[in-house]
Amino acid sequence: MCIRIEHPGPLTTVQDLGRIGHMHSGFQQSGAMDWYAASLANILCGNDENCAVLEMTMGGITCRFLEPAAFALCGADMHAFLDGEAVPVQRCVRAHAGSVLKMGMAERGCRTYMAVAGGLDVPSVMGSRSTNLRCEIGGLEGRRLGAGDILSVFPGGNVPPEASAPDWAEPREQTPIRAIPGPQDDFFTKEGIRTFFFATYTVTPASDRMGMKLSGPAPQAKNGTDIVSDGIALGSVQIPAGGQPIILLADRQTVGGYAKIATVIRADLPALAQLRPGDSIRFVRATEKEALSALREMRSTLAEIKKQLWKKVSM
Amino acid sequence: MRYKILPCGECAVTVEFSREIDPRAGDTAVRLAGELRSRNTAGILEIIPTYRSVTVCYDPFILSLKELKKVTAACMRSARGTEQSESKRRFYIPVCYGGRFGMDLEYIARETGLDMREIVRRHISREYPINMIGFLPGFPYLSGMDETIAVPRLENPRERIPAGSVGIGGKQTGVYPIASPGGWRLIGRTPVRLYDPHRNPPVLYKAGDRIRFYPVSEQEYARIETEVLTGSYAVKTEEV
Numbered sequence: 001m002c003i004r005i006e007h008p009g010p011l012t013t014v015q016d017l018g019r020i021g022h023m024h025s026g027f028q029q030s031g032a033m034d035w036y037a038a039s040l041a042n043i044l045c046g047n048d049e050n051c052a053v054l055e056m057t058m059g060g061i062t063c064r065f066l067e068p069a070a071f072a073l074c075g076a077d078m079h080a081f082l083d084g085e086a087v088p089v090q091r092c093v094r095a096h097a098g099s100v101l102k103m104g105m106a107e108r109g110c111r112t113y114m115a116v117a118g119g120l121d122v123p124s125v126m127g128s129r130s131t132n133l134r135c136e137i138g139g140l141e142g143r144r145l146g147a148g149d150i151l152s153v154f155p156g157g158n159v160p161p162e163a164s165a166p167d168w169a170e171p172r173e174q175t176p177i178r179a180i181p182g183p184q185d186d187f188f189t190k191e192g193i194r195t196f197f198f199a200t201y202t203v204t205p206a207s208d209r210m211g212m213k214l215s216g217p218a219p220q221a222k223n224g225t226d227i228v229s230d231g232i233a234l235g236s237v238q239i240p241a242g243g244q245p246i247i248l249l250a251d252r253q254t255v256g257g258y259a260k261i262a263t264v265i266r267a268d269l270p271a272l273a274q275l276r277p278g279d280s281i282r283f284v285r286a287t288e289k290e291a292l293s294a295l296r297e298m299r300s301t302l303a304e305i306k307k308q309l310w311k312k313v314s315m
Numbered sequence: 316m317r318y319k320i321l322p323c324g325e326c327a328v329t330v331e332f333s334r335e336i337d338p339r340a341g342d343t344a345v346r347l348a349g350e351l352r353s354r355n356t357a358g359i360l361e362i363i364p365t366y367r368s369v370t371v372c373y374d375p376f377i378l379s380l381k382e383l384k385k386v387t388a389a390c391m392r393s394a395r396g397t398e399q400s401e402s403k404r405r406f407y408i409p410v411c412y413g414g415r416f417g418m419d420l421e422y423i424a425r426e427t428g429l430d431m432r433e434i435v436r437r438h439i440s441r442e443y444p445i446n447m448i449g450f451l452p453g454f455p456y457l458s459g460m461d462e463t464i465a466v467p468r469l470e471n472p473r474e475r476i477p478a479g480s481v482g483i484g485g486k487q488t489g490v491y492p493i494a495s496p497g498g499w500r501l502i503g504r505t506p507v508r509l510y511d512p513h514r515n516p517p518v519l520y521k522a523g524d525r526i527r528f529y530p531v532s533e534q535e536y537a538r539i540e541t542e543v544l545t546g547s548y549a550v551k552t553e554e555v
Contacts, residue, residue, distance in 0.1 A: 022452075234324070
């Protein structure tokens with residue numbers, strides 16, 4: 001099964017859930033920015049959650065299915081039409097040979113994931129199919145998609161009998177974004193921590209898959225924010241010299257030399273990944289316990305959706 | 316050695332030995348990372364040693380924070396012993412110094428008052444421990460360079476430094492595994508592929524290993540480059 005890209009959209013890459021286990025050699029983890037939407041798109045197509053999908057940014061693709069296929073779109077609504085018929089998000093849809101999927105720009109949200117039953121067939125590099133643009137590995141030749149690209153899909157996709165995710169699968173709009181203080185919260189004054197958790201920040205256009213750059217009140221540091229470099233976890237918020245926070249995301253560098261005031265919890269990364277330049281963002285302090293229960297809840301939501309989609313079979 | 320466990324969200328911690336660059340902390344970090352790796356504990360996803368800490372990413376539904384702390388404490392106890400859980404290796408990296416590969420060698424000669432041959436001699440005279448790898452795939456942070464050849468970085472970083480470039484930035488020396496923007500002064504280039512995503516492991520060395528540079532002529536550079544391309548070149552290594 002093959003898909004031909006007629007129009008690639010502003011930034012479209014192949015992603016799975018990341019290249020795990022190579023950070024000690026300096027490799028970014030990469031992977032879908034909105035892990036929930038990518039997983040859900042796969043589940044709707046009957047795929048493993050870690051199958052490679054397309055991540056589209058701000059706007060979608062136009063593509064032609066060269067053979068019959070089933071696909072699902074999750075995340076931001078990019079006004080997709082298949083041969084002129086509207087395609088809702090969170091639903092598995094069948095395309096005929098020659099069908100054309102045409103997508104527009106997202107009015108809200110930032111990223112949309114397209115899974116195809118069987119999963120995208122690009123080579124696995126160091127255990128992942130995710131595109132790492134900086135190292136030019138993974139995905140389709142390590143680069144963003146372009147017009148004329150042909151994407152292969154693994155054969156043998158097994159689509160669930162129920163096509164639509166239940167209404168409650170829609171991720172709750174999570175605002176404010178929950179974050180756990182640390183690892184270097186002690187570099188900031190009490191007032192500085194208060195600023196961070198009370199201020200409203202704006203997402204700037206300089207944001208990308210590496211980091212979301214914010215503008216707003218600078219959290220007051222005790223004595224600068226330079227540190228001797230240490231490892232950077234997904235979602236950590238570093239405060240460089242200018243005081244403007246950067247949330248470090250999927251394509252972040254593995255080590256860095258600025259103090260990290262807090263770390264966004266995993267359960268709120270999907271909501272974060274859907275923010276776009278100009279959106280405002282607030283943080284609220286969370287505990288490890290809250291973070292774990294929120295993450296557990298999201299994972300069990302996905303498991304429950306999967307069960308419901310396949311229920312007709314067991315009946 | 317005493318350590319602090321710093322939370323990095325609910326899926327990672329940093330085990331911190333020092334806030335400064337400290338050879339003892341760096342050595343302990345490498346030992347702890349080796350010990351953690353060799354235990355292959357389920358739920359541990361990433362182990363990132365640095366000059367002063369080890370960051371561990373984990374799946375909290377497989378390994379709880381409490382269990383991770385226990386594993387860390389146990390690893391620290393065994394890392395204290397003289398027995399090393401992982402052997403350290405020395406890598407011999409051929410470098411063609413000066414000319415088109417090391418366009419900043421002349422600048423360094425002017426800056427230091429040393430002739431170019433002497434700068435190369437001093438650069439190859441030391442064995443450099445890898446303190447950490449990061450920011451780029453396979454970029455080794457090396458310490459212990461002869462300070463008489465230290466020079467400030469470029470005021471305006473170059474937009475593209477070719478893969479294999481060997482440079483000096485302040486008191487540090489290093490080699491760029493992939494093309495990248497950078498502000499280091501370039502003194503030479505190695506034809507060796509330090510990083511290859513299709514090789515296992517993709518990066519030859521890890522933190523704690525050592526690098527020795529040795530000079531090769533342009534002809535030797537070209538010969539090694541051909542061998543690298545055909546896959547017949549093997550970097551000379553030995554156990555430390």
